[in-house]
Amino acid sequence: MEIFLTVLTDLIHFLKFVVFCDFYLVFKKKKNKFVFLFSIFILILVSVTICFSKNSFFNLVLYIITIIVIIKLLYKESTSRIIISCLWIAFMSDILGIISKNLISNIFVIIKYDNEVFVDLLAAIISLIIVYLIGIIIKSHNKNGLKNIKTYNIVAITLLAAIEAFVLMLLETRIVNQYVSIHIIAYEIAYVFMVIGVFIQLAAVIVLMVSRNTYREKEEIATKFLNEQVEHYKYLELRERETRKFRHDLKSHMYMLKSFYETKNYEHFDEYFDVINAHVDRLGNKISVNNDIVDAVLNRYYTETQASGIQMTVKGHFPRECNISAYDLCTIFSNLLSNAVEASREAEKKEIEVSCMFRDEKEIIVIISNYYKEITKDAKGKLVTKKRNKELHGIGLENIMEHVEKNNGYINISDENNQFIVTVVLKR
Numbered sequence: 001m002e003i004f005l006t007v008l009t010d011l012i013h014f015l016k017f018v019v020f021c022d023f024y025l026v027f028k029k030k031k032n033k034f035v036f037l038f039s040i041f042i043l044i045l046v047s048v049t050i051c052f053s054k055n056s057f058f059n060l061v062l063y064i065i066t067i068i069v070i071i072k073l074l075y076k077e078s079t080s081r082i083i084i085s086c087l088w089i090a091f092m093s094d095i096l097g098i099i100s101k102n103l104i105s106n107i108f109v110i111i112k113y114d115n116e117v118f119v120d121l122l123a124a125i126i127s128l129i130i131v132y133l134i135g136i137i138i139k140s141h142n143k144n145g146l147k148n149i150k151t152y153n154i155v156a157i158t159l160l161a162a163i164e165a166f167v168l169m170l171l172e173t174r175i176v177n178q179y180v181s182i183h184i185i186a187y188e189i190a191y192v193f194m195v196i197g198v199f200i201q202l203a204a205v206i207v208l209m210v211s212r213n214t215y216r217e218k219e220e221i222a223t224k225f226l227n228e229q230v231e232h233y234k235y236l237e238l239r240e241r242e243t244r245k246f247r248h249d250l251k252s253h254m255y256m257l258k259s260f261y262e263t264k265n266y267e268h269f270d271e272y273f274d275v276i277n278a279h280v281d282r283l284g285n286k287i288s289v290n291n292d293i294v295d296a297v298l299n300r301y302y303t304e305t306q307a308s309g310i311q312m313t314v315k316g317h318f319p320r321e322c323n324i325s326a327y328d329l330c331t332i333f334s335n336l337l338s339n340a341v342e343a344s345r346e347a348e349k350k351e352i353e354v355s356c357m358f359r360d361e362k363e364i365i366v367i368i369s370n371y372y373k374e375i376t377k378d379a380k381g382k383l384v385t386k387k388r389n390k391e392l393h394g395i396g397l398e399n400i401m402e403h404v405e406k407n408n409g410y411i412n413i414s415d416e417n418n419q420f421i422v423t424v425v426l427k428r
Contacts, residue, residue, distance in 0.1 A: 003051050005117045010047040010063075011040070012124040013093060016131050017067055018074075020089045023135025026145040027075040027085075039070040064090060088158070095161045096127040102168050103195040134203045141210050144398065153209050160205060164198045246279060289356045291318040293326040294333055298354065301337040305352060310344045316356040318364060324426055328403040332366075335400050336422060340370040343420065347371040363409075364426040371419050400424070 021027040046066045050059040068086045072079060100123035108119060138145050146154065253276055260269035287298045298314060305312040322329075340352045349371040358364045404411050409426040 002117050003048065005121050006051050007044055007047040009117075009121045009124045010050075011043060012121070012128050013097075014040075014043055014067065014070070016093050016096075016124075016128050017071060017086065017089050019128070019131050019135050020092070021071060021075060021085070023132075023139050024145045025085055026143070026147045027071075027077050030074060030076055035073050039073055042066065043070060088154075092158065092161060093127065093131075095165045096130060097123055098165045099168060099195055099198060100124070100127040100130070106195075130199050130203075134206060137203065137207050138210050141207060143402065146206075146210065149209060157202075157206055157209065161202055164202065168195060168198065287314045289314060289317045290320070291322055291329070293329050294318060294356075297330060297333040297337065301341055304341060305344070308341070308345055308350075310341065310350040310352060312352045312354070314354045314356070318356055319358045322364070324364070324407055328407060331403045332400050332424060332426075335397070336366075336368050336424070339397075340368055340420070343372040344370045346373040347418070348373065349418075362427060366424045366426070367421065368424075369419055369421045373418075 022029075043066060046062060050063060053059050053062075064086065067090070068083055071086055072082050075082065077085075101119060103126065104119050104122045108115075135145075253272075256272060257269060257276075260266070260272060287302050288295050289298065302312050302314075337352075337354075344350050344352055347370070352368070352370045355367040356364070401411060404424055404426065407426045409424065411425075412423045414421045414423075
C-alpha cells in the first residue's frame with residue numbers, strides 16, 4: 001500500500017510538470033497518445049525503483065533525468081529549453097510541495113492524525129490543484145502564459161515563492177517550541193490560514209505580472225494601429241490639399257490643351273497631357289483594395305518600399321462588406337508587411353507581391369511573398385533570427401497568429417527558392 005501511494009504521488013508530481021508546460025510555458029505538444037502512455041509506464045518503473053533505493057542523491061538525479069526525457073518525448077521544444085524549464089519547474093514544484101505539506105501536516109495535527117505517506121500524497125494533490133487553477137487564470141489573461149514574461153520577473157516569482165516557503169518553515173520550528181505547546185489548536189488554525197494566504201499571494205503576483213505584460217503588448221499594438229491611422233489621415237489631408245490646388249488651375253490646363261490641339265501642335269499636346277495625367281495619378285490612392293484600413297497600411301509601406309528601391313505590387317481586393325475589425329486587419333497587415341520589407345532590403349531581388357481575394361463572401365485570402373538574401377537555420381530547419389533584440393523576435397508572428405485565430409482563420413508559411421510565401425485565411 002505504501003509503495004502504491006508513493007508511485008501515485010510521483011505521478012501527480014509529473015502531472016504538475018505537464019500543467020506547467022501546457023499553461024505556464026505554453027510548449028508545443030507532440031500529438032501522440034501512445035507516447036504519453038509509454039511515458040507514464042516509464043515513470044511508474046522509475047518510481048518503483050526509487051522506492052527500493054536508499055541512495056537519496058541517486059533517486060533525485062534519476063527522477064529529474066526521467067522527467068526531462070519524458071518532457072522531451074511529449075513536446076517539440078529544444079533540448080536546452082526543456083532542461084532549463086524542467087529544473088525551474090522542479091524547484092517551484094518542491095517549494096509548493098513544502099508549503100502544501102506544511103498545510104496538510106498542521107491540519108492533521110488539529111484532527112490528530114499522522115501518516116507521512118498520506119501527507120505527501122495530499123500535499124501533491126493540493127499543489128497540483130493550485131498550479132492548475134493559477135494556470136487557468138494565466139491562460140485566461142494571456143494565451144502565451146509566461147512565454148513572453150521578462151526573465152527578471154520569472155526570477156522574482158521564484159524568489160518570492162522560496163522566501164514564503166522559508167518563512168513558513170521558520171514559523172513551524174522556532175515559534176512552535178515557544179508558543180504552540182500552550183495554544184496548539186489556535187496556532188495550527190492560524191498557520192493553515194497563513195499558508196492559504198501565501199498561495200493567494202503567489203497567484204496574485206503571477207497574474208499581475210502576466211496582466212501587465214499583456215497590457216504592454218496590447219498597448220504597443222494599439223499605438224501601432226493609431227500611428228497607421230494618423231499616417232493615413234495625413235496622406236488624405238495632403239491629397240485633399242493637392243486636389244484643391246489642381247482644381248484651382250484646371251481651367252488653365254484645359255485652355256492650354258485646347259490651344260495645342262487647335263494649333264495642331266500635337267507633340268506639345270501629348271507631353272502636356274502626360275504631365276496632367278501623371279499629376280492626376282498622384283492625387284489618387286497609390287494602392288486600393290477596397291478597405292480603408294488595409295489601404296492605409298499598404299500605402300504607408302508602398303511609400304517606404306519606393307524609398308528603399310523595392311518593387312511592391314498589389315493585386316485583388318476585399319469584399320464590399322468586411323466584418324473583420326480594423327484593429328485585427330492593422331495588426332495582421334502591419335506585421336506581415338514589416339517583415340517583408342525588412343527581408344527585401346537585403347535581398348538581391350527586391351520584390352514584394354500582395355494578393356487579396358475572397359471566396360463566397362465568407363473567406364478572405366491574403367498572400368504576401370518576398371525574397372530574402374540568406375537565413376540561418378538550426379539542425380531542425382527552424383529559422384534563427386539575426387536581430388539584435390532576440391527577445392522581441394517572433395512576437396510579431398505571434399500577434400499575427402493570435403488575430404488570425406480570433407477570426408477563425410489559419411496561416412501557412414512556405415520557404416522556397418529564397419522566397420517567403422505567407423498565406424493568411426480569415427473567415428468572416
